[in-house]
Amino acid sequence: MSASLKDIARTAQVSEATASLALNGRKGVNEKTRQKVLDTAKELGYVSNGTARSLARRKSGLIGVMVPNISNLFYSNLVRHIERSLRDMGYKMILVTTESNINYEKEMIRHFVSFRVEGAIIYPSIKENEKPEYINLLMQNGIPMVFIGNYYPGIDAPHVMSDLYKGVREAVDYLYITGSRHFYYLGGCKSIVSNQLKLDAIRDYLTERGLEFPDDHYLLLEHTRYENAFIRMDALLSSGKEVDAVIAADAFSALAVYNVFQKHGIKVPDKASIISFDNLLYPDVCVTRLSCIEQDLGSIVNCTMQNLQAMIQDGSKGVSHLSPTKLVLRDTTKQYLAAEKGYAG
């Protein structure tokens, strides 16, 4: 069906070996023969068989990238950054998604191993993942991996992510200074490290100020999305609870919160403030211009890549890294002190 090296060799009247050398631009082959080989290759529409090459070279030129899904702007932007780096580095990407399903995640790890990726970048998202040891399959097969955005405790691999604890503390500090006292957090399961870090940051800060952060101020969102957030928040306000600060794990739930405040006649930011994560939606298309904790995808990806490259080349262990976040203040937080603290608008 498709032309093989053998076909080229036969047509160009050289051995397969020379044909291979010529096609791979190796030195030590007569310029004329090279030209002949290249010409017949083009003529026959030859495309080298990557499968066979991977096998022979014991190198696939592939990097596995695993994210929960790509219909989420955060992940898709992350992937875009990764893809660009990978292109620059001369790798091809194998992108897979897990839908936060542990069986898919396991399957995809095997997929990576099966195709002998040279490295793996993994965004972990399985909650209550008691035994994430299946991840070790990579290392057992000599495949370097780095966690991005999050990590599974107990797995001996470096992680590169935002300094969420610090970022949330900074946000809580700003909210506290501007008068908020009744804090709520809307987000995912705390068995996931990133959520735990955010909760800890809130609780620690408030505790230091002699305030409480009761368990029921943590609204667990199964899918941290609009409807769910709206319903939970609406119920909360209808029950008469006082709430003047909400930190939401994503923009859609934050906007849901805003709409609920509107519905209940609570002025934002006068009576209540909202801070969300990420800064990926055009602020001007939204019902309100959200204040948010922006993550530096570029730096996260850069650091991940450096790690991975070092691990692949030197066989080094790699080193975890926390990337600073940036508090972006817009219309869902009070303006008080904004200038002095140096927060960007």
Next chain:
Amino acid sequence: MSASLKDIARTAQVSEATASLALNGRKGVNEKTRQKVLDTAKELGYVSNGTARSLARRKSGLIGVMVPNISNLFYSNLVRHIERSLRDMGYKMILVTTESNINYEKEMIRHFVSFRVEGAIIYPSIKENEKPEYINLLMQNGIPMVFIGNYYPGIDAPHVMSDLYKGVREAVDYLYITGSRHFYYLGGCKSIVSNQLKLDAIRDYLTERGLEFPDDHYLLLEHTRYENAFIRMDALLSSGKEVDAVIAADAFSALAVYNVFQKHGIKVPDKASIISFDNLLYPDVCVTRLSCIEQDLGSIVNCTMQNLQAMIQDGSKGVSHLSPTKLVLRDTTKQYLAAEKGYAG
């Protein structure tokens, strides 16, 4: 480094052949030997080498999927649908993006061929693509392909996409009936079929009604996104042009248009209507609840998959299909006649 079939064979004291048969669940192998093989495989942490398997079987189990990018909700949703189907069908997906760069697109086609994908699903996005023949590389290598969402004229492959012409006509009809006379279209380059279809639909309808649709009523957006749309629209209104109907190629530019109308004190939908494509953003998080032409991703993907499967199995040619769109009326169009025409809110 990683255990191979040979290792298993040696440890389990059988030949490689039997080990292979056992691992692949083939019949004709003693239950005891099978168990022994399976056990040692698990023990050694064996993962079969997909590269070698592809080579030996002359089948990769891979389907190539190519989209312009994944940071766009339309594409990422499309991919999510595709991925699910592929999983059900037992294929693995190789997802690549082109950033609408013709060199990347060519490179990725070769990538597909190189790894001998069993089929390819391609969302074409290169404008002014004079010579899209490089796409034929797939067919030349016996790889069935189907265009999704759009197509390159002149390439002999089926396409599955929305019936954009009909969808836009329906929208224009609604706008006309509700009083609009000065139509504008904001979107991508008309060298791309999908844009051409939309423009034709508008022009044809208006011509039939004895109205004009001058060339400068088509605002070409390089990247059909917020800022660009805002600037163009703002300039237009500032120049004093009358505009009472805008069809925008995506939600972000539609929302930009809305903001521009607001800025100029033009009431939407009283004085001007806006209809965008896609229905992927929660309407309630936006500055206004957009009316839109919704595409049926599910049906597009289903049809694509059926085509591809038939082409792979029977070697059939595949057949193009246009999937109906749905006009969703919300707050950027007048309510007149909405009920009678049976349009959903």
Next chain:
DNA sequence: TTGTAAGCGTTATCAC
């Protein structure tokens, strides 16, 4: 039921 051996399409190590 099991083993032998010939591929699959490359690359890499040698001689020549």
Next chain:
DNA sequence: GTGATAACGCTTACAA
């Protein structure tokens, strides 16, 4: 510079 030839790790006739 070039050409045999042996890997690479698996599948699959065909024998045994």
